[in-house]
Amino acid sequence: MVPILSIVGKSDSGKTTLIERLIPELTRRGYRVATVKHDLHGFDIDREGKDTWRHKQAGAHTVIISSPNKLALIRETDRDHSLDDIRRAFVRDVDIIISEGYKNDTQPKIEVSRAAQQQELLCDPRDNLVAIASDRSHDRGVPCFDINDAAGLADFIVKRFLLERALPKVALRVDGADISLTPFVQNFMLGTITGMIGALRGVGSPRQVEILVDRGVEPAKRG
Amino acid sequence: MVPILSIVGKSDSGKTTLIERLIPELTRRGYRVATVKHDLHGFDIDREGKDTWRHKQAGAHTVIISSPNKLALIRETDRDHSLDDIRRAFVRDVDIIISEGYKNDTQPKIEVSRAAQQQELLCDPRDNLVAIASDRSHDRGVPCFDINDAAGLADFIVKRFLLERALPKVALRVDGADISLTPFVQNFMLGTITGMIGALRGVGSPRQVEILVDRGVEPAKRG
Secondary structure, eight states: OOOEEEEEOSTTSSHHHHHHHHHHHHHHTTOOEEEEEEOTTOOOOSOTTSHHHHHHHTTOSEEEEEOSSEEEEEEEOSSOOOHHHHHHHHOOSOSEEEEEOOTTSSSOEEEEEOTTTOSSOSOOGGGTEEEEEESSOOOSSSOEEETTOHHHHHHHHIIIIISSOOSOEEEEEETTEEEOOOHHHHHHHHHHHHHHHTTSTTOSSOSEEEEEEEOOOOTTOOO | OOOEEEEEOSTTSSHHHHHHHHHHHHHHTTOOEEEEEEOTTOOOOSOTTSHHHHHHHTTOSEEEEEOSSEEEEEEEOSSOOOHHHHHHHHOOSOSEEEEEOOTTSSSOEEEEEOTTTOSSOSOOGGGTEEEEEESSOOOSSSOEEETTOHHHHHHHHIIIIISSOOSOEEEEEETTEEEOOOHHHHHHHHHHHHHHHTTSTTOSSOSEEEEEEEOOOOTTOOO
């Protein structure tokens, strides 16, 4: 599982600016970053008149545009996705996901706070707060970094989220719903699956395995 | 596997227009459609100054914006993805994928052709051509529809791609590479997996199962 870290804080506290500074620090350390922006009000991203815009206007649920160096996707959804949903369904080939917002999600958080703007923090360690970035000191039992110390925060993130994860992980989703698995069941499934596919041509000692079973859609059952 | 159908044809033959007409016809019949546009020249989609644009400018590999009714993703890629790649990695919860372009991909194709614009078709049945939409008749051994007959084409698509698929399918990807599976191996894996997960709480008689095994990334090995 790719680790997720949320940058939270009041409006205009400097979340986007901190993320802009963290990305190059993490990139320089050899990690690939995905970002997730939470927008509760909806957003416009496609441009009127483009082919993808025309597909969407015609009622496509999902539109994708793919070129040799970039891919973009826009899709409808019927609920506000959790960060875990987003990781599972859409994020590939990165080392860490940094989200902007998602204060109420369960993922680990760094809170950004500026004295001129607020006295109280939004989060405490019960909210899975792991660090603070601020222009004054806070005593919440978690490390507090200067709001401009992106390098120090990046070192903290690497140590906390990127170096200390080596355990095998198995995730299972059935008909779109996550099934929770105990470590015992994960290890059982890991052994069964790696054993089952080990004899197939092209399978050596895999780091990542994805299996998709699709027994076929019964058409026109939806809507 | 969600079926894929490519709408191909020369530039300005009317591909986008045909897709715009097919989407509501398929939607009306109860199917959800995803579209994929092939763009060999690159494209701009995000807007300067937006938070997602700032994340991307700072070097994020992937940026996502998520709201309760829409989700968008923009990511870098190092190659031109096949339609199968795109289906596997990015498409969820739809019944059919209609692509615009991808003449050289292996997926089934409908060619759009207008007499005023071209005499010869681009494809023949060896290219997996399954139908033609044109303002004149063509004899290529596949059905030829009037270019304006979106309803007739939609009926054809439903019959050909949506009603006639009921077989269990298992797809396996190891460290990002597709592993081809014989029907025997697919059935073996299907039985093993459904047996293995059948006793778990929350798993009834699943239609779709996704399993992700991730034994952990060794950090900073990349780049």
